[in-house]
Amino acid sequence: MWINYLDQALLLAALAVSVNLLVGYAGQVSVAHAAFAGVGGYAVCFLAGEHGWPYLASLVVAVLVATAFGVVIGLIALGLAQEFLILMTLAFSLGIIGVFATFDSLGGVMGLTGVDGLRLFGFELDGPSDWLIPSAVVLVLVFAVCHRLGESPYGRVLKGIREDTVATRALGKNTFGRKVGIFAITSGLTGLIGGVYSGWLGQATPSAFGFPLAMAVFAMVIVGGNANLVGSIVAGVVLTMIEPVLREVLGVQSTQAALWQVVLYGALLVLVMIVRPQGLFPERSKRVAPPGTGAKATPRSPSAGAPYADAEVVLRADGLSKRFGGITAAKDLALELRRGTITALVGPNGAGKTTAFNLLTGTVVPDTGSVRLNGAELVGMRPDLIVRAGLVRTFQDVRLLDRLTCLENVMLAVPDQPGERLGRLFVPGRAVSRADRAVAAQAMEWLDFVGMADHAGTPADALSYGQSKLVSLARALATRADVLLLDEPASGVDATWVETMLSMVAAVREEGRTVCLVEHNLDVVRELADHTYFMELGEITASGTLAELTGSARLAEAYFGAQ
Numbered sequence: 131m132w133i134n135y136l137d138q139a140l141l142l143a144a145l146a147v148s149v150n151l152l153v154g155y156a157g158q159v160s161v162a163h164a165a166f167a168g169v170g171g172y173a174v175c176f177l178a179g180e181h182g183w184p185y186l187a188s189l190v191v192a193v194l195v196a197t198a199f200g201v202v203i204g205l206i207a208l209g210l211a212q213e214f215l216i217l218m219t220l221a222f223s224l225g226i227i228g229v230f231a232t233f234d235s236l237g238g239v240m241g242l243t244g245v246d247g248l249r250l251f252g253f254e255l256d257g258p259s260d261w262l263i264p265s266a267v268v269l270v271l272v273f274a275v276c277h278r279l280g281e282s283p284y285g286r287v288l289k290g291i292r293e294d295t296v297a298t299r300a301l302g303k304n305t306f307g308r309k310v311g312i313f314a315i316t317s318g319l320t321g322l323i324g325g326v327y328s329g330w331l332g333q334a335t336p337s338a339f340g341f342p343l344a345m346a347v348f349a350m351v352i353v354g355g356n357a358n359l360v361g362s363i364v365a366g367v368v369l370t371m372i373e374p375v376l377r378e379v380l381g382v383q384s385t386q387a388a389l390w391q392v393v394l395y396g397a398l399l400v401l402v403m404i405v406r407p408q409g410l411f412p413e414r415s416k417r418v419a420p421p422g423t424g425a426k427a428t429p430r431s432p433s434a435g436a437p438y439a440d441a442e443v444v445l446r447a448d449g450l451s452k453r454f455g456g457i458t459a460a461k462d463l464a465l466e467l468r469r470g471t472i473t474a475l476v477g478p479n480g481a482g483k484t485t486a487f488n489l490l491t492g493t494v495v496p497d498t499g500s501v502r503l504n505g506a507e508l509v510g511m512r513p514d515l516i517v518r519a520g521l522v523r524t525f526q527d528v529r530l531l532d533r534l535t536c537l538e539n540v541m542l543a544v545p546d547q548p549g550e551r552l553g554r555l556f557v558p559g560r561a562v563s564r565a566d567r568a569v570a571a572q573a574m575e576w577l578d579f580v581g582m583a584d585h586a587g588t589p590a591d592a593l594s595y596g597q598s599k600l601v602s603l604a605r606a607l608a609t610r611a612d613v614l615l616l617d618e619p620a621s622g623v624d625a626t627w628v629e630t631m632l633s634m635v636a637a638v639r640e641e642g643r644t645v646c647l648v649e650h651n652l653d654v655v656r657e658l659a660d661h662t663y664f665m666e667l668g669e670i671t672a673s674g675t676l677a678e679l680t681g682s683a684r685l686a687e688a689y690f691g692a693q
């Protein structure tokens with residue numbers, strides 16, 4: 131009898147592991163995954179139970195159908211904000227369970243029952259002990275897949291999405307594609323688990339895969355610890371065993387025991403969220419590679435030091451306009467950025483400087499106009515592709531990924547990592563881990579470049595504001611983009627860090643990259659900028675050297691006089 135409970139515990143632990151990959155790593159909360167397990171369960175009972183298909187073939191179909199559900203629902207729901215995603219997946223889950231309960235061919239509210247005589251690789255799956263090995267194999271398989279995905283460069287991108295999707299996309303990662311991908315993969319895994327679960331149960335019923343199962347799995351994920359798969363296994367087994375222990379050890383009646391289990395789930399959830407919100411087994415951070423190992427990250431030729439007027443135009447924007455309702459945030463903007471130079475964008479609050487950055491980087495789509503980078507049109511391109519084309523930006527409010535270390539923040543930005551591709555992750559061999567060590571070494575070099583190597587293992591949320599701005603510069607540099615748009619790199623930073631930041635930005639120019647910065651601190655602009663554009667009310671109304679601009683009586687009165 132205890133073996134029967136153990137079968138169930140192993141399968142629910144597997145479910146918790148796969149849901150943890152989606153919720154704990156990628157931060158996408160789905161209520162539909164219990165229903166996807168139901169899709170797998172019904173596929174098996176329908177095909178193997180009702181139509182005599184071989185069990186293994188029906189399991190394959192279970193995985194494929196559940197994955198297809200995941201792709202379709204993911205495409206619909208994952209563009210939405212988190213709260214809508216939860217509601218949307220809840221709606222889909224209710225819809226799927228409703229379909230199960232409605233169709234006579236699926237057994238209506240009673241479900242498909244009496245499934246037996248299943249065989250796998252020649253073995254008959256009759257009693258609980260026959261299901262022990264398949265259940266354990268499923269858990270090991272699901273754990274292996276989820277661990278490979280979660281604890282790899284692929285998983286780093288998932289964590290980036292969880293922490294800040296916009297910032298992760300601004301580092302050149304296809305966040306929507308990744309979200310749909312991980313939603314589909316975890317759907318397929320839950321389909322497999324559901325197929326084995328229904329085989330073990332001998333039935334697939336609407337109630338077996340409904341909201342209570344979804345909640346039980348969430349409890350396992352949260353109690354075990356977000357983004358900790360071992361925690362999910364421990365919590366999965368322990369929480370599943372509550373009911374049998376109540377029943378068999380403490381002699382509680384079976385209906386009472388089921389009720390107490392739900393109450394204990396709830397109490398445990400509340401307790402964990404108050405006392406230990408990170409769960410019993412907290413997320414682990416990437417170990418820090420020793421500085422100075424691996425390839426040098428800055429193999430660039432220094433700037434030839436050409437005067438601004440002679441420098442080649444790398445980026446040219448023309449006629450860029452954007453209206454937000456009644457506000458004209460950008461009006462017919464035209465600007466040029468020249469190779470190996472620093473251009474500043476200055477102007478009063480609300481002039482449209484950040485909007486200009488948003489338009490250049492595709493974060494906001496312009497109403498009209500064009501942006502050409504080395505001759506290639508950027509308008510209409512996805513923001514992550516724009517980064518890969520060579521144009522990266524930082525944010526006024528920094529947007530580091532708080533729960534990731536400084537090293538992980540910078541590693542995430544390194545482009546073309548083999549471990550971010552599914553096709554490479556599951557190829558045997560050590561190529562991915564070797565490549566990841568090289569990525570870590572590169573990231574260390576960039577942290578070293580901005581003077582933050584000693585903080586490689588520090589979580590980003592433990593940094594001072596000035597330090598976090600330096601790490602965000604290292605992160606932008608690690609993308610290897612040629613053109614950097616820095617949004618207020620020195621604002622809000624205390625005097626000691628301003629000096630450091632100034633020398634960093636100047637060093638970036640020295641290595642031949644092109645910089646455009648938005649900055650209110652005119653000392654910084656005076657020190658760094660080769661050319662300055664002045665913006666007011668969404669328009670560029672003057673340009674030249676800062677000395678020329680401050681020499682204008684009108685601008686001195688409108689803006690510079692107040693500085």
Ligand SMILES: Nc1ncnc2c1ncn2[C@@H]1O[C@H](COP(=O)(O)OP(=O)(O)OP(=O)(O)O)[C@@H](O)[C@H]1O
Nearest residue numbers: 454457458459477478479480481482483484485486
């Ligand atoms: N997504 C948006 N929706 C509506 N209005 C917006 C949006 N983004 C910017 N705006 C408006 O566009 C105008 C320009 O804003 P923007 O943030 O670009 O100015 P800024 O020059 O960067 O200001 P600051 O120096 O204070 O950062 C403001 O009036 C702002 O309220």
